[in-house]
Amino acid sequence: MARVDLNSVAGILLALGAMIAGQVLEGGHLGSLLQLTAFVIVCGGTLGAVLVQSPMKVFLGGMKMGVWVFMPPLLLPQPLVRQILDWSYISRKEGLLALEPYAEMASDSLVKRGLQLVVDGSEPEKLRDAMEVEIIAFEAFQRQAARIWEAAGGYAPTIGILGAVLGLIHVMENLADPAKLGSGIAVAFVATVYGVGFANLIFLPIANKLKAIIAQNVVMREILVDGLVAIVNGENPRVIEAKLQGYIL
Numbered sequence: 001m002a003r004v005d006l007n008s009v010a011g012i013l014l015a016l017g018a019m020i021a022g023q024v025l026e027g028g029h030l031g032s033l034l035q036l037t038a039f040v041i042v043c044g045g046t047l048g049a050v051l052v053q054s055p056m057k058v059f060l061g062g063m064k065m066g067v068w069v070f071m072p073p074l075l076l077p078q079p080l081v082r083q084i085l086d087w088s089y090i091s092r093k094e095g096l097l098a099l100e101p102y103a104e105m106a107s108d109s110l111v112k113r114g115l116q117l118v119v120d121g122s123e124p125e126k127l128r129d130a131m132e133v134e135i136i137a138f139e140a141f142q143r144q145a146a147r148i149w150e151a152a153g154g155y156a157p158t159i160g161i162l163g164a165v166l167g168l169i170h171v172m173e174n175l176a177d178p179a180k181l182g183s184g185i186a187v188a189f190v191a192t193v194y195g196v197g198f199a200n201l202i203f204l205p206i207a208n209k210l211k212a213i214i215a216q217n218v219v220m221r222e223i224l225v226d227g228l229v230a231i232v233n234g235e236n237p238r239v240i241e242a243k244l245q246g247y248i249l
Contacts, residue, residue: 008069008209015201038163038191042198045159046152054148061141062148069209075216077223081244084227087115088237096121096232110134110221114228124232131225139218146210153203160195164188223247 023033051059090098096118103115110131117127167188223244230240 003071003074005070005072011205012202019197019201033190033193035190035194038160038167038194041163041166041191042156042159042194045162046156046195046198046203049155049159050148050151053151058141058144059148061145065142065145065210066149066206068213069206072213073217075213075220077220077244077248080220080223081227081241081248084224084231084244085237085241087227088231088235088240091118091231092234092237110138110224114224118228118232122232124229127232128225128229131221131228135218135221135225138221139214142214142217143211146207146214149203149207149210153199153207156199156203157192157195160192163191163195167191219247 020030020033023030054062087099087102099115100119103112103119106112106115113134114127114131117130122130165188167185171185171188226247227240227244230243235243
């Protein structure tokens with residue numbers, strides 16, 4: 001069961017709180033930072049730019065992965081190592097075919113595929129090659145999906161500048177009406193704040209957090225591959241444990 005990542009929650013609240021506190025300490029009003037027009041320009045423009053560069057499958061995958069920042073998947077290497085050792089003891093006592101029920105019960109597709117290859121009598125190198133192809137494909141898609149947040153972090157400041165220019169155009173069109181100058185200038189500056197703020201406080205940190213989670217996920221899969229290959233090679237469970245513990249810091 002996923003747990004809430006309090007570091008991510010605290011980090012975003014601290015970053016936004018610092019900006020708001022700075023605004024108040026300078027004598028400004030919180031309401032001056034709340035500009036719907038600027039928000040629509042920056043968020044809508046950034047979303048559109050990301051959609052243009054990303055296939056829909058990748059875009060949707062990246063959106064779903066955004067939840068990981070606050071509720072990351074449980075990646076626990078020690079239980080996986082213990083499970084591999086259990087398979088090793090079973091295979092040494094009863095043979096590789098005894099692992100077939102575990103393959104059928106496995107919920108993870110890579111575990112299921114790996115155990116089935118073991119049961120089918122695949123050679124160690126063939127087993128490793130087959131599973132590493134799947135790991136490479138998994139990592140490539142996950143990293144591509146995570147890059148939509150990185151792309152958003154690149155586009156947002158530029159879209160913010162675009163919003164600022166639009167606001168200044170509005171100001172120039174209404175020089176004869178001083179009552180409308182304030183709103184145009186506010187949109188101009190707040191759009192820049194939104195663009196730079198969203199990029200550096202939200203989008204880019206999310207992208208980097210997702211990359212770290214993906215790297216951990218790949219390590220879990222590498223542990224599985226090395227463990228299954230060692231089982232096929234008939235290595236002693238103690239040797240397998242020592243080898244797999246090297247992945248764990």
